[in-house]
Amino acid sequence: MEFQKQQAGKKEFDAIGFGEVMLRLSPPDKERISQGELFEKRAGGSELNVVSGISSLGLRTGIVTKLPDNEIGKFIKNKIRFYGVSDDYVVYDRSPRKRLGIYYFESGAHPRKPTVVYDRFGSSFTTLTVDEINPSVYSSARMFHVSGISLALSDTVRRAVIHMIKQFKQNGAMVSLDVNYRASLWDEAAAREAITSVLPDVDILFVSEETSRRMLQRTGTLEEIMRGFAKDFGIKVIAVTERKAISPTRHTWDSRIYSAEEDAFYKESPYEDIEVVDRIGSGDAYVAGVLFGILKYGLLQKALEFGNAMAAIKNTVPGDLPACDFDEIERVIKSHKNAGQESEMNR
DSSP states (O other): OBOOOOOSSOOSEEEEEEOOOEEEEEOSTTOOTTTOSOOEEEEEOHHHHHHHHHHHTTOOEEEEEEEESSHHHHHHHHHHHHTTEEOTTEEEEOSTTOOOOEEEEEOOBTTBOOEEEEEOTTOGGGGOOGGGSOGGGGGSEEEEEEEHHHHHHOHHHHHHHHHHHHHHHHTTOEEEEEOOOOTTTSOHHHHHHHHHHHGGGOSEEEOOHHHHHTTSOOOSOHHHHHHHHHHHHOOSEEEEEEEEEEETTEEEEEEEEEETTTTEEEEOOOEEEEEOSOOTTHHHHHHHHHHHHHHHTOBHHHHHHHHHHHHHHHTTSSSSSOOOOHHHHHHHHHHHHOOSOOOSSOO
16 A cells, blocks of 8 residues: 655655653663662653654654753753754753653563653653744654653643644644553543544554553454544554563564555564563654655555564664664565575674
8 A cells, every 4th residue: 555645845854753852771781770779871752762763764853852951951962963863843941940851761581570660750841832842843844743651741741742733734744643651641531531632633543452442442353443543533544563572581573554545454474582682662663664664655564564673673772762774674674574594694
């Protein structure tokens, strides 16, 4: 299927994301948060993970976010630039209460599960208002991407998300939403009300089967649920991922994409027995690959293949952000399709 690319003339950016960028602190070598004495610091955040993944594959992206105007904010700004994402629309907080949201991540080893601890409430990003956003951004991109996490963070940010979706839509951009439900941020009823209110303006939806059934209260088979999103809200493309965790360090990754226009499902064989180094950001890498495939080729089978390969590779590298490029992902896709014997090293 060829996905209808929406672009009125040349746009400065292929994709713009909106979301909080956080400081990630992790004890090295599978140490425990409660016992270790050192932390490695990294940048991370769902929407930045997505646009940096798209950028790594060769398209131009940017991020709208709010950072504290201090040394920690500069660290994040430098990381945004390092991953090829434009910081043209970054807003800086110069108030006395400025701060960057933090989260702590502890790796797991069977039977000990990975652990995440958040320290993000009252961050600079949660104070971001519509008036602080440069309105030129709305006509600058072919696609706008946001996640349900942003809708959850504060009333002002939620209003900004809803406003931005409407503005990008009016300017001809495709709108992508990753539901990305986090029970630690809001309850199911509040999330369901906010998410369903924006779904009529969404073109591309990423949602897990569990979130669909529990928080969004959809019923039926998975295929019926995916068709239901298209029928009830007019969504053009729905993508659902499936991760099977054999252990914290061994996963299988699979997904399927539904095209409402064709009433067709796209699928391929799963990536089995992935050797997991760091699972954080692998779902965002999948989103990046799918959106890249849509933006670059307009083909959902290509989008599926890039999404699955990006997720598989992200699981194998530390940190939230993807560390790959177009050539590597193409090699991974080719290798995944190859049933024959292959060399165990790139050289």
